[in-house]
Amino acid sequence: MDDGLKQRLIGAIIIVAAAIIFIPMIFNDADHPAGDILVDIPARPEPPPPQLIKPTQPSLNVEEVAGVNVKQEVTEQEPGNLPVSWVLQLASFQEPKNAEALRDRLRKAGYKSYVAYRPDQTDTMARVLVGPELDRKEVERLAVALKKEFKLEGFIVRYLP
Template identity: 30%
Template sequence: MASKFQSRLVGTIILVAIGVIFLPDLFDGKKQHYQEQFASIPLQPEITDEVEYETIPAPEFAEVDLPPEPVTVVIDEPQPEQQVEVTAAAIEAANQPLKVEPQPVTEPKVGNQDSAWVVQLGVFRNFDNANQLVERLRKAGYQAHVFPKQPQQGDLARVVVGPDVSKQKLSGDIKKLEELTGLKGRLVRFNPLNP
């Protein structure tokens, strides 16, 4: 008879062997195997000898009633062709390559910068106040603008009336604008590149 120690040792070895064999399958769960499905592409399509032909229907003729007498049509008489004399000098000039000289870049004329005027009514920190003033001026019939059009943080809004080429017309409008808005405007030159 074997001793108790040997019995326990054999039992422990059997339990460990069963655990080593069966526990990994138990803890792995169901394994999923991914296999890409490929559709087989035939190398050459099968050609059948049977070809279906479609029949084309016969054309249909419509009956047209023609007038009993021949019809005459009057066409404008052709203009006589103009004759152009071709000389040897004209042929040589046509065969020579066209020479184009680049035009020098010119600076804008000084008078163009002074051509327009605006009445600046004020400079505002609050763009909403400037826009309200512009709306009031537009309702009164003036061409009013706020600059800059796309304000950024820290920019000041300038409200101007114009531009106009006539300096006298705008200087006459300054009194009307002061009565309408309560702001004393001043006449300044308009620069289209930096309004």
């Protein structure tokens, strides 16, 4: 390439770059600065002081009230502050209608039962569960009763809502 042509191209590029930089500065309107906009925000109002409400009934003295010793059950707590619950899994079926039929038989007999569907690798399994109960011993008693009544031996699992 000829040296003169190179110099002309470089000169043209410099002039175009300078025009791109300086032309917006010339036509920029000074009345509208492109800076931050200041807004005057009033201070937050003070909340009213809390009012004390007097009770309408006289308070009871603890010594005067005859109390009954109540045994308080302490249940395990999950991390989400939900108590640990237990269910009895009686059976698993590939056909949901078979699981629903067993669930209906259990409900007619007075047991809290439901069908839970868990997706498996190949297909969906329908599990028949009885419960939930907070006390694991109660679920163990249910297992014995259901084994006698329905001749089904289940196993205890944690209830996951």
